[in-house]
Amino acid sequence: MSMNPPLERRILAIVTEDPALAQPGAGAPLILVASQQEKEMTATLLSRALQAAVLELANGCLVVAHV
Amino acid sequence: MPLSEYLAAVTAGLAVGTVARAALLRSDYRQYPAYPHGYVNHLTMGLIAAALGAVSVPALLEKQYTAVTFLALAAQSFRQVRKEERDSLVDLDTEELVPRGGTYIDGISKVFEARNYLAMLTALVCSATVTVLGRRLDLALAVPMGVLAGIGAAVLLSRAMVGRKVGDVCRVRPAEFHFLGPSLYVEGAYMMNVGLPASRDLILKQGLAAALEPNDPAARATLANVGQRQALVHDAAAILGIYMDIGEMEFTPLARLDHATGAVMLFILPQERDMDALLQALRNTPLLESAWREPRATRAGRMAYRRPERPEKGAPKP
Numbered sequence: 001m002s003m004n005p006p007l008e009r010r011i012l013a014i015v016t017e018d019p020a021l022a023q024p025g026a027g028a029p030l031i032l033v034a035s036q037q038e039k040e041m042t043a044t045l046l047s048r049a050l051q052a053a054v055l056e057l058a059n060g061c062l063v064v065a066h067v
Numbered sequence: 068m069p070l071s072e073y074l075a076a077v078t079a080g081l082a083v084g085t086v087a088r089a090a091l092l093r094s095d096y097r098q099y100p101a102y103p104h105g106y107v108n109h110l111t112m113g114l115i116a117a118a119l120g121a122v123s124v125p126a127l128l129e130k131q132y133t134a135v136t137f138l139a140l141a142a143q144s145f146r147q148v149r150k151e152e153r154d155s156l157v158d159l160d161t162e163e164l165v166p167r168g169g170t171y172i173d174g175i176s177k178v179f180e181a182r183n184y185l186a187m188l189t190a191l192v193c194s195a196t197v198t199v200l201g202r203r204l205d206l207a208l209a210v211p212m213g214v215l216a217g218i219g220a221a222v223l224l225s226r227a228m229v230g231r232k233v234g235d236v237c238r239v240r241p242a243e244f245h246f247l248g249p250s251l252y253v254e255g256a257y258m259m260n261v262g263l264p265a266s267r268d269l270i271l272k273q274g275l276a277a278a279l280e281p282n283d284p285a286a287r288a289t290l291a292n293v294g295q296r297q298a299l300v301h302d303a304a305a306i307l308g309i310y311m312d313i314g315e316m317e318f319t320p321l322a323r324l325d326h327a328t329g330a331v332m333l334f335i336l337p338q339e340r341d342m343d344a345l346l347q348a349l350r351n352t353p354l355l356e357s358a359w360r361e362p363r364a365t366r367a368g369r370m371a372y373r374r375p376e377r378p379e380k381g382a383p384k385p
Contacts, residue, residue, distance in 0.1 A: 040263055047263075053316035054262035056249035062262045067316065 012050050013064040015043045021061065072206060073125040076197035079210050080124075083217035084117025084190025085110070091182050091225060109179070112148055116141060116183040120190030124198050141187060149180035164311060165304040165320060170294020174355045178228070185224045193217025233279065233299065234350025236286035241342050242278040242332060246271070253332035254278060256325040259317070266317045270336060273310055275345050279331040284372045287329035288360035295358035296322035296331060299349055306348040308338025 011028040014021075017039055022030050031046075033039045043054045043062040055063045092109055119141045126134035153176040160166045167175075197206075197213030204212075233239070244253045246267055251258040253276045261267050279299070281287040289295055300320040311318035320335035337345065362368035 040265070044263055044265070047316070048314045051314040051316065053259075054266070055260040056262035058248075067259075 011063055011065045012052050013046050015039050015046070015062040015064065016060065018060070021059070072198070072201040075206050075210055076125055076194045076201065076213065077118075077121045079197050079213050080121025080190035080194030080217065081114070081117050083193040083214055083221070084120055084186040085114050087189040087217070087221035087225075088113025088117065088182060088186035090221070091185065109182075112145075112183055113186040116145070116187040117190040120187035121194040123191060124195045128198065138187075142184075145180045145183040148183060149176045152176035152179045163301075164309055164313070165301050166297065167301045168294050168297030170292065170355050170357045171298040171301065171353075173357050174230075174353065177356070181228055185221065185228070188224060189217050189221040192220040230356060231354040232350060233290075233295075233352045233354055236282055236354060237290060237331075238280045238282070239346050239349045240278055240280070241346065242276040244274060244276040244334060251334065253323070253334050254325070256323050256330075256332040258321050258323055258332065258334050261317045263317065269310075270318070273336050273340060274334060275337055275340060275342055276332065276334045277342075277345055277349055278325075279333065279349065281329050284363055284368070285359070285361045288362050289354065289358050290331045291324055291329065292355075292358035292360070295355050296324075296333075298355055298358075299331070299333060299352050300335065302352040303333065303335050303337070303345060303348050307335070307341065307344055310336035310338055 013029045013031055015031045015033060016022075017033055017035065019032060022032055031042055033042055039062055043064055046052070046064045047054045050064060051066075052064050053067045055065060055067070057063060089110060092106060092113075119137055123134045123138055153172055156167065156172040156175060157169070160168075160172065193213045193216055195213075196216040197209050200209035200212055242254050244251060244258075246252070246261070249260050249262055249267070251261055251267075251270065261270060279290060281290050299322050304320055309318075309320065318336045320333070322331050322333040324330075325332055333349065335345065363372055
């Protein structure tokens with residue numbers, strides 16, 4: 001990964017336990033999981049498969065993104 | 068002038084120029100060129116450069132002014148060498164876990180070009196000395212003196228080509244790092260968001276951080292260059308190893324700027340967790356000539372860096 005990333009940065013997936021966040025028009029695949037452990041496992045697998053980073057938002061969502 | 072004297076001048080120049088190029092063809096931690104084909108390519112170019120330099124003086128003395136044209140053609144070929152080196156390194160860079168970056172590659176390719184000029188000039192000095200002295204002295208004396216002059220020229224030129232290191236322009240010291248929620252900070256400078264708790268644990272266990280505090284405004288402007296910072300993380304990763312594989316983006320080494328002080332905060336997960344080795348690797352990273360800035364060379368720059376309200380080092384961020 002370069003220190004100077006391209007301008008195009010993409011959110012590849014959002015992993016969350018909160019069904020309230022599953023709104024239409026999110027702009028990225030939203031994956032609902034049952035537990036914290038499953039959330040971390042899913043985000044890890046996605047990040048390794050997609051060569052992406054996992055970011056944590058203040059609301060607990062894990063965002064899988066190319067940064 | 069007899070042919071034997073020209074032959075002696077050309078042979079001595081060719082030999083000294085080629086040896087000078089070979090002496091500079093060394094592999095270091097960058098491991099480039101570290102394979103037989105690379106050596107052969109660069110030695111052959113050095114031989115051609117030395118031949119052109121050695122032949123040019125006798126040719127000019129014989130009023131063969133087309134020799135100048137050949138020197139111009141050689142310069143064009145050497146520029147082509149630089150372009151090919153750059154293209155090759157750019158291609159290889161896509162397969163590096165921690166790339167060199169364009170600025171570093173530009174510097175490496177310029178060095179390859181310059182070393183051919185060095186071979187040519189060394190051969191020219193040697194050949195000219197043998198030719199001039201050969202008219203007054205015996206060849207048995209003129210040739211060794213020409214060789215010595217060539218060696219002297221090679222030493223002077225290679226010393227002039229030695230660049231500065233990062234450690235010459237800034238203080239490099241260990242730095243503390245911590246997490247604030249998912250955010251990784253090195254002494255108050257935000258580095259990155261690490262979402263996975265397992266990755267945060269590994270970073271806390273295996274990570275190392277260093278701070279590079281610039282000595283003056285020129286160093287500050289240079290360290291702010293993205294290419295220079297990429298060179299720092301590349302060299303640190305190349306020397307200490309890197310605790311990451313494809314797709315593990317959260318383990319990528321980073322160098323971020325502390326806006327208040329201009330210091331660069333570097334974070335890395337090395338294979339060999341040795342702080343002294345990290346500091347040494349950072350100090351020895353080349354200061355890239357394409358990244359070097361000198362803001363005080365202008366009146367506006369001198370005015371800007373005289374302002375008393377600049378924040379002190381270590382001052383808290385607003």
